[in-house]
Amino acid sequence: MSTQPIITARDVTFYYFEEADNRQLLALKGVSLEIERGSFVAVLGHNGSGKSTLAKHFNAILLPTEGTVEVEGIDTREEERIYDIRQRVGMVFQNPDNQLVATIVEEDVAFACENLGVPPDEIRRRVDEALKAVGMYELRDRSPHQLSGGQKQRVAIAGIIAMMPDCIVLDEPTAMLDPRGREEVMRTIRQLQEEFGITIVLITHYMDEAARADRVVVMDDGRIALDGTPKEVFRHVGLLKRIGLDVPQTTDLVHQLVAAGLELPDDILSEQECIDALLSLMEE
Amino acid sequence: MLKDITLGQYFPGNSAIHRMDPRMKIILTLVYIAMLFAVSNPLGLPVAFAVPLAAFLIARIPLGMALKTLKPMIPIVLFTAVLNMFFVDGVVLWQWSFFRITVDGLYFAGMMATRILLLVLGTALLTYTTSPISLTDGIERLLSPLKRIHFPAHELAMMMTIALRFIPTLIEETDKIMSAQKARGADLESGGLIERAKALIPILIPLFVSAFRRAEELALAMECRCYRGGEGRTRMKQLHLGPVDWISAAVMAAGLAAILLINLFVPSVI
Numbered sequence: 001m002s003t004q005p006i007i008t009a010r011d012v013t014f015y016y017f018e019e020a021d022n023r024q025l026l027a028l029k030g031v032s033l034e035i036e037r038g039s040f041v042a043v044l045g046h047n048g049s050g051k052s053t054l055a056k057h058f059n060a061i062l063l064p065t066e067g068t069v070e071v072e073g074i075d076t077r078e079e080e081r082i083y084d085i086r087q088r089v090g091m092v093f094q095n096p097d098n099q100l101v102a103t104i105v106e107e108d109v110a111f112a113c114e115n116l117g118v119p120p121d122e123i124r125r126r127v128d129e130a131l132k133a134v135g136m137y138e139l140r141d142r143s144p145h146q147l148s149g150g151q152k153q154r155v156a157i158a159g160i161i162a163m164m165p166d167c168i169v170l171d172e173p174t175a176m177l178d179p180r181g182r183e184e185v186m187r188t189i190r191q192l193q194e195e196f197g198i199t200i201v202l203i204t205h206y207m208d209e210a211a212r213a214d215r216v217v218v219m220d221d222g223r224i225a226l227d228g229t230p231k232e233v234f235r236h237v238g239l240l241k242r243i244g245l246d247v248p249q250t251t252d253l254v255h256q257l258v259a260a261g262l263e264l265p266d267d268i269l270s271e272q273e274c275i276d277a278l279l280s281l282m283e284e
Numbered sequence: 285m286l287k288d289i290t291l292g293q294y295f296p297g298n299s300a301i302h303r304m305d306p307r308m309k310i311i312l313t314l315v316y317i318a319m320l321f322a323v324s325n326p327l328g329l330p331v332a333f334a335v336p337l338a339a340f341l342i343a344r345i346p347l348g349m350a351l352k353t354l355k356p357m358i359p360i361v362l363f364t365a366v367l368n369m370f371f372v373d374g375v376v377l378w379q380w381s382f383f384r385i386t387v388d389g390l391y392f393a394g395m396m397a398t399r400i401l402l403l404v405l406g407t408a409l410l411t412y413t414t415s416p417i418s419l420t421d422g423i424e425r426l427l428s429p430l431k432r433i434h435f436p437a438h439e440l441a442m443m444m445t446i447a448l449r450f451i452p453t454l455i456e457e458t459d460k461i462m463s464a465q466k467a468r469g470a471d472l473e474s475g476g477l478i479e480r481a482k483a484l485i486p487i488l489i490p491l492f493v494s495a496f497r498r499a500e501e502l503a504l505a506m507e508c509r510c511y512r513g514g515e516g517r518t519r520m521k522q523l524h525l526g527p528v529d530w531i532s533a534a535v536m537a538a539g540l541a542a543i544l545l546i547n548l549f550v551p552s553v554i
Contacts, residue, residue, distance in 0.1 A: 059508060083510045091508040098498045099505035103417050103449045110520035112509035123520040145452035159509060 004073065005034035006167050006199050007058050007089070011067035014053055027053040029222040030067070035167070040193045040200045042210035042230075045219035046244040054219065055169050055203045059089040072166065087116060090160030092170040096152035096177075097144075105147070105155050106131065106140040112163045123162075130158040133196065134188050150181025154188055161192065167199035168192065174209065186212065207234075207248045211269050218245070231267035250274040295412040300528045301343040302413045306422025308529040312536050313410045319540050320399050320406070327550055328543040329398055335539050336405045343413050353408040354401055361397045368393035420444045425523060431514075438514025446502070454495060461490050 014028040027050045035041055035058075045051040056062040057069045060076040069076045071085045090112075093099050102108040106127055113123040131137040134154040144152055153173055160168055170189065174182040186209060192198045202213060210216050216233040218226040220243040226233045234240070237247050237255040247255070254268045254277070264281065268274050296302075301309075316335060323332050340350055374388030414422070424441030431437050465486050466472065472483050 061504065061508065083512070086508060086510050091505075093501060093505055095498075095501060097453050098501035101449065101502070101506060101509075102445060107417065107520070111506075111511075114517050114519055115510040115512065117516045117518050120518060120520055120522050123518065127520060143452075144449065145456070156505075163509070 004037070006037045006072060007033075007035040007201075008070045009033045009054070009057065009064075009067070010069075012054070012057060012064040012069060013066040014050075014057070014062060015065045016053075027222055028057075028064075031219075031222070031224055032067075033217065033224065033227075035199060035201060036215075037166070038193070038197050038199055040190070040202070040212075040214045041217060042202045042204055042213035042215070043217045043219060044204060044207070044210045044233075044245060046205060049219040049243075050222040051203050051219045052171055055091070055171050055201065058167070058169050058201065059091050060085045061091070083116070087112075087163050088165055089167045089169060090163055090165040092153070092156050092160055092168060092173050094172045094175050096149055096156055099156050100144045100152060100159075103143055104140075105136065105142050105144065108144065108155060109140075109158045109162050112159055116163065126162045126164065127158075130162040133161055133192065134158045148181060149177045150184040153177065153181065153185050157185070157188060157192075161196075161198070165198065167201065169201040169203070171203045172205070173202075174204070174206065182206075182209075205245070207246050211248050218243070220244075230269055234269060235266050294415050295343075295345055295349065296415075297344060297413065299343045299413070301339055301409075301532075303526075303528065304413075304532060305523050305525050305529045306414050306418040307426050307523060308525060308533060309410055309414055310419075310422050310426060312532060313407060315536055315540065316406045317403060319536075319543055320402055322540070322547065323395075323399070323543055325546050325550055326395070328546045329395075331539050331542050331546070332402055333398075335536065336402065336409055338535075339409050339413075340405075343409070345409075345412050349412070350405060350408065354404060357400065357404050361400050364400060365393040365397045368396050416448050417445065420448070421519075421521070421523065438517070442514075450495075450498070453498075454491065457494060458487065458491055461487050 010032050012028050012031045013026070016025040016027050018025050029050075031050070031054060033054075043051045043054065053062065057064060057076065058071065060069075060071075060082050063069075063077055071089055074081050074085055076082075076085055100108045101111050109127045109130055110123050113126055118126070127140075128137065131140050134157050136151060136154050136158060139147065139151065144155065147155065157168070157170075157173075168189075173189075174185050177185065189200055189202065190212065193200045200213075202209065204210055211230045211234065213230060216226070216228065216230050217224055218233060218240065225243060226236055226239065234247050234251045237251060240247050246252070248269060250268055250271055250273070254264050254266065254274060258264050258266060262281065264277050268277055319335075320332055323329060340347065369385055369389045369392075370383060372386055372389035372392050374386035376384050376386050377390070378385045411419070420441050423444070424437055427435060427437035427440070462472065470483060470486060472480070472487075474480075475483070
């Protein structure tokens with residue numbers, strides 16, 4: 001069981017129907033992807049690359065026009081099991097304001113459990129645990145509008161954890177946050193994966209966030225352009241730039257230095273690695 | 285500047301009244317309103333007055349605040365009083381042309397004014413001591429027996445909750461849009477009534493567009509959290525009727541009984 005991928009997409013094709021000019025738009029063009037249980041996968045791509053569309057297939061918000069998506073062996077087209085799927089794969093969106101339902105933090109975290117018909121005592125226990133996991137337990141009595149963006153987003157994440165999902169899909173969760181909020185959210189995500197073994201799928205267009213994942217999938221024009229560890233993916237500086245993505249600054253610097261004739265390894269990601277490599281080069 | 289608007293009139297506290305079950309508070313408020321209109325003898329008024337006074341004291345709500353809620357009611361109270369004063373038949377005290385004041389008129393005017401003031405005070409007490417969320421909760425649970433006749437009790441409560449949740453968000457947004465429009469030279473403060481109403485259009489349109497977008501996103505987020513209406517839903521917080529609730533109910537019942545007895549056995553003044 002543990003070797004079975006948590007999410008399997010096979011040849012997924014998806015058409016958007018554009019009502020304005022009455023034509024179909026091909027958003028996904030035969031995407032096949034397996035998400036390993038317990039992994040941290042970043043999906044990168046510029047706007048319109050199909051990354052959000054793909055994410056919405058993971059919990060049956062969208063169903064593939066062609067191909068199949070399976071969540072723990074359940075086909076997302078099985079309508080009667082839709083809530084089984086959504087309980088297993090939770091989703092966090094970009095705007096923290098537009099996903100909180102209740103006027104009190106802990107009530108909001110309880111929302112999903114209440115919908116699932118969990119007994120009251122059990123909800124209380126799960127809500128407290130979820131709030132502690134994201135470090136928001138002390139602020140449980142507040143009203144959402146008294147919180148910062150990062151805090152709101154952590155409440156939204158807590159609301160998902162309370163469902164006890166196996167996987168959380170986050171669709172650009174940091175795009176509307178300030179640097180501090182971004183860091184809070186990224187730390188929370190990483191911690192959930194490491195301590196609770198929750199599979200993370202992070203949709204993003206920030207390179208530095210993607211670099212912190214175990215695996216990076218780059219989407220372009222409805223297809224998977226690159227797939228591998230951050231080091232493997234960011235080595236393709238030319239391709240990434242061609243499809244409109246940046247690479248982390250260190251990678252860019254090393255790439256240019258190599259192009260200028262210096263001998264440096266081409267899989268440098270962190271600043272420390274970069275400094276070390278440059279120092280050893282200077283010593284030579 | 286819009287941020288200063290306080291929502292509802294909730295006055296946070298931790299008194300026995302604050303901790304009462306919202307269902308009991310709603311019911312007792314309704315009983316109190318019925319009681320006010322049952323009072324037909326002035327001797328009953330002290331009883332009707334004692335109930336909210338005691339509750340205000342227990343809830344430790346400053347009396348100034350209570351009086352503040354009465355202020356906007358004064359014109360209405362005066363209007364009803366005057367109406368009663370001039371148009372009730374009875375022993376004439378004073379007459380000029382077709383205006384006349386009767387003893388009965390004065391009596392009814394006084395009774396009516398007191399009733400309205402007490403009514404406002406009694407209902408204000410409910411909103412002072414009950415947060416909007418528990419008020420919503422109480423309404424949902426009181427109305428839930430009506431679900432059997434397909435009354436959308438859960439949906440109603442959900443709508444109220446979402447409205448309460450988004451009011452501060454939308455106020456903030458209105459503030460932003462106003463600043464943005466002012467920065468582009470919109471004039472919101474001068475001109476006549478019609479001009480100023482027209483100036484609001486460039487604020488309302490973006491506000492509505494964004495509200496619809498928010499609604500769509502919220503619906504999606506709710507679906508992702510397995511929302512499927514009220515059926516099969518549980519609640520984290522359960523409401524319990526405690527000793528305080530039953531004592532309050534008993535006090536209210538005693539008050540009501542006292543008023544009915546006074547009505548029955550004390551001869552009417554007029």
